[in-house]
Amino acid sequence: xxxxxxxxxxxxxxxxxxxxxxxxxALISSMLFDSEALAIGAERVKxxxxxxxxxxxxxxxxxxxxxxxxxx
Numbered sequence: 266x267x268x269x270x271x272x273x274x275x276x277x278x279x280x281x282x283x284x285x286x287x288x289x290x291a292l293i294s295s296m297l298f299d300s301e302a303l304a305i306g307a308e309r310v311k312x313x314x315x316x317x318x319x320x321x322x323x324x325x326x327x328x329x330x331x332x333x334x335x336x337x
Contacts, residue, residue, distance in 0.1 A: 284316035
């Protein structure tokens with residue numbers, strides 16, 4: 266076993282997920298300009314995958330428009 270596990274020991278603190286704000290912006294931008302990217306993004310990404318709140322709000326609006334079959 267690579268490490269000793271003690272179930273009575275306090276668990277390590279939760280690690281935060283890695284984030285890349287430029288990647289998030291690229292996702293939002295591509296969804297705005299390409300309907301295929303919008304469809305893929307709406308299917309594969311969840312708003313909680315995004316770190317920045319403003320990107321989550323924009324993503325959610327785009328995904329809702331896509332799911333409602335409304336033009337963006």
